[in-house]
Amino acid sequence: MRQNISSSSLFRSRRSVREKVNLFRIRVIIKQWAMRRKSEKLIYLLLLLPVGLVFFFMSCGKKKAEGAPDTSAEINYSPSLDIFPNPERGFIHTYIVKSGGTPLSSAQLGLLRKENISMVLRVFYLDSFKDKPIDEAGLSLIQADLQKIRDAGLKAILRFAYTDEITGTDAPYDIIEQHLNQLKPIFEQNKDVISFVQAGFIGAWGEWHSSSNGLATTDNERKVLFKLLEVLPSEIMVQVRTPGQKQAIFNTASPVDQSIAYSADKKARVGHHNDCFMSGGSNYGTYSNVTAEKTYISNDALYIPTGGETCPPEGGYDPSCPEGRNEMKLLKWTYLNLDYYQPTLNAWKSSGCFDEFHRNLGYRLVLLKSKLLGQAVAGQDYSVSISMTNTGYAPLYNYKVTSLVLKNTATQNVYSFELPVDIRQCKPSGTFNIDQPVKLAGVSAGNYDLYLKIADKADNLKNRAEYCVRLANTGVWTEDGGMNKLMQQIKVSAQ
Structure with missing residues (x-):
């Protein structure tokens, strides 16, 4: 004889089944996750915990950069009317x-x-x-x-x-x-x-x-x-x-x-x-x-x-x-x-x-804005977003090496990461965007100032400021290394 079951009872029954299935799936995921860390005690401890606490422990186990809120800062730069020398123009x-x-x-x-x-x-x-x-x-x-x-x-x-x-x-x-x-x-x-x-x-x-x-x-x-x-x-x-x-x-x-x-x-x-x-x-x-x-x-x-x-x-x-x-x-x-x-x-x-x-005459590159995260993890990708324009009469014609440079505020150690971009594509009156991930390989934990360096491709010239491209903005150029300061800092955490 068919039983008369109310719709609400049927809903609670189905939800109970779904919860059990989901809990089983969560426990399987936890076990796989913990096994990767070779900790059997952790497996059993987590399997005995309520689901809410399980999620708490799992979220705490993530690297800060993976779960951190968006701490990126967007900066708009001021153009400069200064006259200064730049290579090949x-x-x-x-x-x-x-x-x-x-x-x-x-x-x-x-x-x-x-x-x-x-x-x-x-x-x-x-x-x-x-x-x-x-x-x-x-x-x-x-x-x-x-x-x-x-x-x-x-x-x-x-x-x-x-x-x-x-x-x-x-x-x-x-x-x-x-x-x-x-x-x-x-x-x-x-x-x-x-x-x-x-x-x-x-x-x-x-x-x-x-x-x-x-x-x-x-x-x-x-x-x-x-x-x-x-x-x-x-x-x-x-x-x-x-x-x-x-x-x-x-x-x-x-x-x-x-x-x-x-x-x-x-x-x-x-x-x-x-x-x-x-x-x-x-x-x-x-x-x-x-x-x-x-x-x-x-x-x-x-x-x-x-x-x-x-x-x-x-x-x-x-x-x-x-x-x-x-x-x-x-x-x-x-x-x-x-x-x-x-x-x-x-x-x-x-x-x-x-x-x-x-x-x-020639090129005159001007930073418009940058959006850069305030935190990063050593060895992981770091997103770079920089926009510039060319207010000069011409583009560059000889290839330059464009790099993101990190300079430690305490030790002054410098790390340079070449960006896969061709600055010659920044044509007169055009906008040129650099949107690239940079893998911060080998960077020590610490606080860093960020720079953009546009250097000569020749090994014997790339570290001479006279052969680096100066951007036409107020307060960005530094003769030390021929770099353009992005006026942003990041805190790099250990991996």
Whole structure:
């Protein structure tokens, strides 16, 4: 006979069964958990405890970081208008030397950083070697100059040429090839302090025109450029004189894009230098189709460098502050020569925009905010969330090592953790986010200040502050180690 059971009794009966099943499951979990700790006494003790106390013991057994509340602090940073040097960007000075000439002055180079200059253009005229190899004295001069540049905490743009007269003579291709083979070991030995190389060699001033040996043709320019790219380390970029020359050499008007950027692809390694910048019209033949070629350079320069020097204006053109600002932004200028053309540079100074250009030539990275946990466990992942922008005219072009650095507030011990990010992706006016877990391997327990370090990839330069990127924020830069203080602390507990 079927019993008449009320719905409430049936509910209590089912709940009782569920509770027993859940309790059984909890006891199984507890047993597995305790066995991993090899404590049989703990197993039986926990199995005898009420369920509520079991949960209490289980929660107490967790690492603090796993069950701790969110203690992250979000900080917004203030931008700075300070002018300061940063690697591979800004105003530059040009130093020219002919065969047997005077080496660079270490004393003179040592003063440049006080002008907030981090880079120089060194032009070597091989005028005594148009029909023979570069002699040992000539090679030694080049090597010694690059060493002085390194000692001064600077970097160099290089150019080689044979004549500084429009009617002068250059060298035939076989001599150029021989010279480039001789220069290859110097390029390799000094790649850490070479920012870029201008194509050079052909014609007056190495500017690829007026060649006495008929080299100012697309085929010969291609031969010289490809040979230069061959002897240079693959990470060094080369600049050619006009956009039309690059387009003709590679037989395309398509700019470099993300698919080949920063690769060993020859096209991805070739940028532009304009030595008649801000002169109006075609910039003395720099452009044949002004609007189209400026658009081409603007897109190309997201990944390859542009720079050069001003020239006397033509046709009533006025290189005013607005014109200078618009051109530098459009063409993503990374450097500009201070030694020519003085009337244009002086006009910018008197009009009040020179300092603006000094700040914004090249990249200018600014911290926006960071969100970082106040606690961490040694050996475990630590979440990093940092946001920045680039208020400069151009991105970085050479790879940098970006790291989170922990500095113990008591012992001053430093731990550095490289972040898998490419800071070159921080494009002008764009936002760049670093959202990465960092495994705090080997960190001792203690309190730490947090820093962001953006360093040169060369082992012998990465710990020199002159070669680290300073962020344009108030109160963050420290010369000690070339780091940017994030103004946050964490407490690291032992594992």
